[in-house]
Amino acid sequence: MILIISRVGHTVNKVMDWLNYYKQPYIRFSDADNLYELLDIEISDHSFSVRIKKGNVDIDLYSINAVWVWHGDIRFKGLSLSDVSRISKKEEVTQNLQSQIRTVYGFIENYLISKRIIGHTFLQDVNKLTLLSYARQVGLHIPQTYVSTKTSHVQQLTENNELITKSIQQSPFIHDSNGNVILKGYTTEVFHEQTKKIAQERLFPSLLQEKLDKKYELRIFYLDGKCYPMAIFSQRDEQTAIDFRKYNHVKPNRMMSCSIPDYLEKQIIKLMKMTGLNTGSLDFVKTKDNKYVFLEVNPVGQFGFVSESCNYQLEKLIAEKLVSYC
Incomplete structure (x- = not known):
């Protein structure tokens, strides 16, 4: 059973x-x-x-x-x-x-x-900073990343660099008393002029990363040693350019199946073995200078839209894998 x-x-x-x-x-x-x-x-x-x-x-x-x-x-x-x-x-x-x-x-x-x-973990997510460290060890490109606790440091970083900020761990979703989402945590660009307006010096630990010059984004569903990649052309829409989760329901991003190099698939397999995960959704950016840059892994990330957009029939593959275990 x-x-x-x-x-x-x-x-x-x-x-x-x-x-x-x-x-x-x-x-x-x-x-x-x-x-x-x-x-x-x-x-x-x-x-x-x-x-x-x-x-x-x-x-x-x-x-x-x-x-x-x-x-x-x-x-x-x-x-x-x-x-x-x-x-x-x-x-x-x-x-x-x-x-x-x-x-x-x-x-x-x-x-x-x-x-x-x-999905052999009951944890809903894994440590993003640890994942970046693991990705670096297996040879994947990762974005320049900082965790800062001082406004002066943030101001220094933003003065000469284009940066984004996002949650160190799981993005927050704040609900009202009726259960409706009233606040979502998205990836956002950080501007130097904004940081100059911060009054206090001490900050809650804040994650900053270099803003990548995207050719397109990749959502790669991983299942037991195999990768199922999808390209997301989020940079073509100002609303989704920084964070494709700011979905444009009127004019959705173009999504299509794609291939990835053999070396990248081997690096992903190594990374997933290091984390102990046999499934998950990986986010990458392919930059305009043709680098594949790793962002994160979500062990329980959405994959239905990958399956549908690319005709991978991932739900069938999961069912078949479970049946083979019995």
Whole structure:
């Protein structure tokens, strides 16, 4: 049996459609439901089981052969940190009970990681700065990068350089009380005149990178040693030139399949092995002087638009990989 741990979405549905086509049984933990209940865990010399329940059906995770983790985590009904907060008002007791819940979830996650797994991490992202360091080690070009904590340093950098700034880690999405996104963190150009207006000297650690002269961007989906590249001509639109996620829905960026050099694919494979990831979405820029410059890897990055624009049928490939694990 296959276990899918994901959020609800069109891409996941397509993978499940292919599993249905191949008549492969599966279950899914979704962020949109609260349907699963942890029954019990048994560990002994002669037996091992992690039993869960959905509706009237009992499932032993021991029967799981393959796992796909994509934008999701494990949640059981009545077993959350907030549930514990309602049980006890004494802080020390609450912290102790929450620690025990984390241990239960940590055990289950580690157990599932021991299976044949795609996206074998329950972390939603990896350290961007570490990735840049790894990329440098495998021979990839990376943008000149700074993390600054002083305004004077930022002013010095911007005086003679074209720079951009973005989140050091995950880009923030701020929501209002109704759950609507009211603020998004995008990559933005930094101008020297702006930095001269900053009053305080001490800054929160801020990431700055050289502004690349783009020929086009690359989104490369990686799956178990193979790369599926797509070119994005974001620089042709002022709205998307700095950050293509500022989508122009009226006149979308042109996206098309492309090829990458063999040496670049080998470097990517080395990088992914260093990170321990067997899948992910990699962002590159091809500059006007024909350098491939690595930006980042998102272990759970969107790939549906890559699959559709390039006719790669990535959802089918993921389903087939999972089936081969069973």
